[in-house]
Amino acid sequence: MTPYQRWTLRTDATSYTVRLSADGPWAELDAWGPHGVETGPSALDWSHRTHFFTPADAAPAEYLPYGLRPFTGADLVASRPGEERGVWWEFAGAEEDEGALRLAFTDEVLGLRTVLCYRTVPGTDVILRWTEFTSSRELRLERLDSAAVTVPVTGPARLTYLTGQWSQEFQHTRLDLSRGTFSMGSTQGAPGHAYAPWLAVQDGENGPAYGVALEWPGNWHLTAQAEPGGFVRVRAGRVPHEGAVYLTPGETLTTPRLACAFSAEGLDGLSRVWHRYERHLSGERLRRPRKVLYNSWEATAFDVDAAGQLELAKTAADIGAELFVVDDGWFTGRADDTGGLGDWYPDPAAFPDGFGRFVDDVRALGLDFGLWIEPEAVSPGSELYAEHPDWVYRIEDRPARLVRNQLLLDLGRTDVQDFVIGTLDRLLTEYDISYLKWDMNRPPTERSRPGAGPADRLDLDAQHVAGYLHVLDHLRSAHPHVTVEGCAGGGARVDHATLARTDVLWPSDNTAPLDRLAIQYGFLHAHAPHVMSSWVTDAPGVFDPRSRSLAFRFVNAMCGVLGIGADLRHWDADQRAEAARWIARYKDVRDVVHLGEARLLGSPRDVTCGVQYDGADGRTVVAALSTGPLDGAPLVPGRPARLRLRGLDAAATYRDADSGAAYSGAHLLHYGLPFAWSAAHDAELVVLTRE
Ligand code: DGJ
Secondary structure, three states: OOOEEEEEEOOOOOEEEEEOOOOOOOEEEEEEEEEEOOOOOOOOOOOOOOOOHHHHHHHHEEOOOEEEEOOOOOOOEOOOOOOOOOOOOOOEEEEOOOOOOEEEEEEEEOOOEOOOOOOOOEOOOOEEEEEEEEEOOOOOEEEEHHHHHHHHEOOOOOEEEEOOOOOOOOOOEEEEEEEEEEEEOOOOOOOOOOEEEEEEEEOOOOOOOEEEEEEOOOOEEEEEEEOOOHHHHHHHOOOOOOOOOEOOOOOOEEEEOOEEEEEEOOHHHHHHHHHHHHHHHHHHHHHHOOOEEEEOOOHHHHOOOOHHHHHHHHHHHHHHHOOEEEEOOOOOOOOOOOOOOOOOOOOOOOOOOHHHHHHHHHHHHEEEEEEEEEOOOOOOOOHHHHOOOHHHHOOOOOOOOOOOOEEEEEOOOOHHHHHHHHHHHHHHHOOOEEEEEEEOOOOOOOOOOOOOOOOOOOHHHHHHHHHHHHHHHHHHHHHHOOOOEEEEEOOOOOOHHOEEEOEOOOOOOOHHHHHHHHHHHHHHHOOOHHHHHHEEEEOOOOOOOOOOOOHHHHHOOOEEEEOOOOOHOOOOOHHHHHHHHHHHHHHHHHHHHHHEEEEOOOOOOOOOEEEEEEEEOOEEEEEEEEEOOOOOOOOOOOEEEEEOOOOOOOOEEEEOOOOOOEEEHHHHHHEEEEEEEOOOEEEEEEEEOOO
16 A cells, blocks of 8 residues: 555546545545546645644545544544544555445444445436444444535635525525635434535636535535635535434444535536436436426315316316326315324315216326325324324423424334335325325424333434335335325425435425526526426415516426416416417427426526526527516617527527527527517527527
8 A cells, every 4th residue: 555545436527536645544535627637736735734733634534533633523423332532543445346436444442444435426427425334342423424525725615505494495595615614404304495405616606616415315414614725625414313323333334425526617517417417316217208287286275175176177187287186185184284194095075976086087187196195294183193192203291392283203113114105005006196296394303212212322313214215215116107296395305315216306385486486596506407396376476576477487387397386267268378388388398308408597686597408309498587677678779688508509500490580509609599578578488409
């Protein structure tokens, strides 16, 4: 072994080089960037002078324990129960395979072996990183991050992240970090509405972009620390609910994976790296056309009955919808949000001829049928709770707290998993259901499993995550024809583990036009169009009350997976005819939207913004939206607003299939597509064909 032993992992366009440090027994980043970046003196090298802290504190370390790195943030904090914390390890060897690397470090005193794991993802510029721990003695892990990455910066680091609250998720947010620590996370047993487990780091505003995303639908943190040597070091991992996790002898504990992405083309390029990765996560299911959905939640809320739903389904079918989803309110005891959860039987009063007959009636309209369910939830008045009060998280002798009038099942228990699987199997086999919307509206508050031994040994967060993923995996294997939509009171559970097991995700309950535009703008920085469920509704803006046309609402929803959530019973013939035209148009372009390369054009803060999709068939689809101000209106001496396209061939000709107008690539790249907005005309969908 030489002190400078190095390993390079290659993705489609990037390379990631790790070296053993000359300063001590740890791995550190040598280079991360475009192919070839590893040739030359490492940009992460430093003077090797330290005052008042240690070389490990200053190093661009890939992963270091407290003990070796005492001051500037350790990735692992471990001890024998009741003893002093700290790990001091030695390098124990590397295993390299095609696209994979494992670096082992052992602490003989603790009997701990830690393996830093790396794997490239074929066809993407993503490297997955995680850590495995095995021990010969019982250990208490207080911190067990997945990985750390270091980005060299020449000034303040530009951090981009996604923040929010219920109804305002995925707000694109920026921060310039020159010194200090920036941290975000969730203790809500889900990624949460407040922050997405996703971060982009750039050396200044326009630099190449480095990104990380944590694959964990439980408690998490993501921390960026601007270090004195001109680095930003980002570390991420799960946060055990009990404050620590116990590693039992002989067991291997594996952290969640941290996906690490790079693009030389800044944030815009980085979003395309994430889109490609998420297309990879969808696997062969990517190719299934995502059907145009009608969901009745906003139209009928809990007032669900066969006649009302069929009236909506008929209109939805008439305008071209392909799938009808009955949301909350279809089961017994669910007149409002105070009851019914857990007793997953169709309400016979609402479906007097039987639910099977109702489903058949919907299908007879030429629609697929979908159903909402919240499998982890239970209402205190339900039969399920009366039979199994021990199935919910609770603390003995303490009041059970209600959130949205409901309790949460302890999905870490195998009997609860069996109940949920049995319920889903029963519904999916008894009725002709091809779409399931899995919701979760209540974060775990007090968590405990009375009678299951010492509370601090349970790791309930990880058990719940494992139970949740196990049920999703079951759905995939036992009911592969069923499309699954992930939802958690809007967009509170959007992460790569969920995404790999679902087909679409619901970003937010806010469907108002300009609010939705901002939510989708943030969402599409991190997530791919083919997973972004979006509805056309009648909802007024919660945060931005300016109204927008029906065209705007359709074009906005067509930026992802189109659905309709409006109360169609109140739409007149003209609105229905217009909707039918938009739906037909969407069906024509959805392959380009879902499978093409997407570029965000401008931002919702601009007069005009949009999304450009370049399809493999030579078509470029541009969804263009006017946010309100009519700066580009053709008032004397006004000129049309323009949206500059990107990534086209300057020398090629592109023709607008509708207007017949021809543009050179150079024109579209330099001046952009023109749009003559007016108060009534605030959105367009342009399809350009390369000639
Ligand atoms: C929250 C979801 O985000 C909504 O779309 C809807 O399904 C309601 N729950 C139903 O209770």
